[in-house]
Amino acid sequence: MKVSKKRAAALLAAVCLAGMLSACGGQAEEPSSRQIFAMDTAMALTVYGTESSAAVQAAEEELMRLEALLSRTSEDSPVTALNRAGGRQTVVGEELTALLDAAGTYSRKTGGAFDPTIAPVVLAWGFTTGHNRVPDPEEVASLLETVGMEHVHLDGGTAWMDPETQMDLGGIGKGYASDRMAEIFRRYEIPRATAALGGNVLAWGTRPDGTPWRVGVQDPRSPEDSSALACLLHLENAFAVTSGGYQRHFESEGQSYHHIIDPATGYPAQSGLTSVTVVADCRRDDAAGLPGNGTMCDALSTALFVMGEEKALDFWRTSGLEVELVLVTEDGRVVVTKGLAELFEEIEESGYRYEIVS
Numbered sequence: 001m002k003v004s005k006k007r008a009a010a011l012l013a014a015v016c017l018a019g020m021l022s023a024c025g026g027q028a029e030e031p032s033s034r035q036i037f038a039m040d041t042a043m044a045l046t047v048y049g050t051e052s053s054a055a056v057q058a059a060e061e062e063l064m065r066l067e068a069l070l071s072r073t074s075e076d077s078p079v080t081a082l083n084r085a086g087g088r089q090t091v092v093g094e095e096l097t098a099l100l101d102a103a104g105t106y107s108r109k110t111g112g113a114f115d116p117t118i119a120p121v122v123l124a125w126g127f128t129t130g131h132n133r134v135p136d137p138e139e140v141a142s143l144l145e146t147v148g149m150e151h152v153h154l155d156g157g158t159a160w161m162d163p164e165t166q167m168d169l170g171g172i173g174k175g176y177a178s179d180r181m182a183e184i185f186r187r188y189e190i191p192r193a194t195a196a197l198g199g200n201v202l203a204w205g206t207r208p209d210g211t212p213w214r215v216g217v218q219d220p221r222s223p224e225d226s227s228a229l230a231c232l233l234h235l236e237n238a239f240a241v242t243s244g245g246y247q248r249h250f251e252s253e254g255q256s257y258h259h260i261i262d263p264a265t266g267y268p269a270q271s272g273l274t275s276v277t278v279v280a281d282c283r284r285d286d287a288a289g290l291p292g293n294g295t296m297c298d299a300l301s302t303a304l305f306v307m308g309e310e311k312a313l314d315f316w317r318t319s320g321l322e323v324e325l326v327l328v329t330e331d332g333r334v335v336v337t338k339g340l341a342e343l344f345e346e347i348e349e350s351g352y353r354y355e356i357v358s
């Protein structure tokens with residue numbers, strides 16, 4: 001299936017945040033919409049159904065609650081308390097313990113490519129503060145000694161870390177937030193909705209006309225132009241989470257450095273990929289037991305970006321996790337795993353070559 005660039009832009013003009021989007025229904029049914037800035041990200045919610053206003057309100061409150069819970073810059077978040085505890089055991093609550101536990105699980109499953117203790121290295125590169133700099137190799141090497149989930153310990157609502165270790169849930173927090181959005185949509189019996197939390201999209205149900213939501217995968221070569229797409233996905237009841245080096249980066253001496261760090265080297269991952277999108281089902285039988293697939297997709301999108309094409313596809317084939325991938329490569333290919341074969345659309349004139357892998 002192919003659409004022209006122009007038609008894609010027209011189709012997608014309606015809602016488009018951070019390159020990912022939901023789409024226009026054009027039906028009589030009026031949704032409740034809201035734009036929110038939280039977790040350092042522009043977010044957009046569009047919710048249908050009789051309870052849509054109440055659900056949007058609950059969703060906004062939940063996003064504010066999560067920001068307060070997960071922030072590592074606010075003075076009084078439990079993450080800040082943990083980071084300042086200097087090795088002491090800290091009460092962080094059951095919810096944060098569960099998220100830290102999930103982070104540890106995905107760190108192990110990805111051989112450390114996802115690692116939320118990479119924070120001191122991210123800080124040294126200035127991505128947290130905006131004062132970007134290239135740290136020298138000795139500094140990076142010494143910071144890497146504090147990195148690794150083996151430095152993090154959990155026990156019944158409490159956590160403690162080895163004294164120099166720092167926690168940054170930036171690579172997983174918005175994914176967890178999208179799990180919470182799904183939970184709210186379930187609770188309010190919302191038939192259809194979209195939540196775009198930066199590069200984390202939740203496509204709940206279908207569009208009002210019963211067709212799948214259209215989710216654009218941003219073209220990493222044109223990050224400022226949100227109508228420039230690498231491909232289009234037709235998704236229902238799915239999370240789609242994108243990580244890419246194009247989202248946050250700086251230049252120094254002709255070299256570009258981005259914000260996704262390879263924990264093996266302490267340097268921005270140079271894996272030959274420009275973005276990774278991870279897609280998974282957003283429904284689950286049990287309403288409890290979050291974090292869920294939104295959290296998983298976020299952790300994996302960061303990790304698979306670090307891994308590169310070959311390792312990412314090996315992971316997809318062998319991990320046993322039910323996910324599908326879209327990998328955009330530096331050499332101009334869009335690699336799509338076979339579960340998305342019928343659900344993706346090429347963008348004519350994008351200049352990309354499209355490959356389906358099994």
Ligand code: ADP
Binds near residue numbers: 116172247248
């Ligand atoms: P974004 O948050 O920009 O949508 P990601 O989900 O890929 O993108 O998360 C990137 C953020 O996660 C970085 O800004 C940094 O704070 C943190 N981070 C960087 N490298 C890693 C890594 N290898 N593992 C876990 N977190 C990382």
Ligand code: MG
Binds near residue numbers: 171172297298299301
């Ligand atoms: Mg992530």
